[in-house]
Amino acid sequence: MSGAPVALAALEALLTRHSVGPKHLVEPGPSDAQLALMVQAALRAPDHAELVPYRFKLVRGDARRGMAALFADAARAAGKGEEGAALDAERALRPPVSVAVVARIDPGHPKVPAHEQWAAVGGAIAHFLAAAHAMGFGGKMLSGAKVRDAAVAAAFCEPGETLLGWMTLGTPARAAADRSRKPPAADVLVDWHPPCKN
């Protein structure tokens, strides 16, 4: 292989990353130092004009109970009933750590259109979760209709911001199966040819 030596451990982490759902996550969650590394990795994702169009909000410890109450209220408001409310509350309580992803997109930016800012948010999520996986943590990005519940959104966002969802993080309960079904690289990488001129 030509080019710079490949950081094999980093590549291995990228090639094996897969989501681990909240029901398979147990304590311990990542420490402050480990979370800081995940954020540093996120900040390395491509970001036109370095706008950093996102913020991460850490939900752990007792704060999970507050989020569970919000989730339960959102479920009731959506007509899910008490059983649905309990299920949604459990989604907040079960992961040792949840990290809310809040996008702050500037639709009027003179140089960076909104779609490029959204791409930066996606890149940050990917780097964050890849770093978590590289450190042995399991994680999954989750959203659901509750991100659009007014009370839930207001609890996480300033005016003009958008709540994308939560990266749930913890120690995988067991060697989790990689259920990802990815297409072969050849389906995704194709040669481009200039349009024919007649």
Ligand SMILES: Cc1cc2nc3c(=O)[nH]c(=O)nc-3n(C[C@H](O)[C@H](O)[C@H](O)COP(=O)(O)O)c2cc1C
């Ligand atoms: C912004 C965003 C929101 C998502 N919300 C959900 C969700 O609510 N429920 C879900 O099952 N997967 C959701 N996903 C997809 C999962 O995080 C995960 O990527 C998908 O299940 C594929 O698994 P993999 O990451 O192992 O390839 C979301 C992904 C993104 C980027």
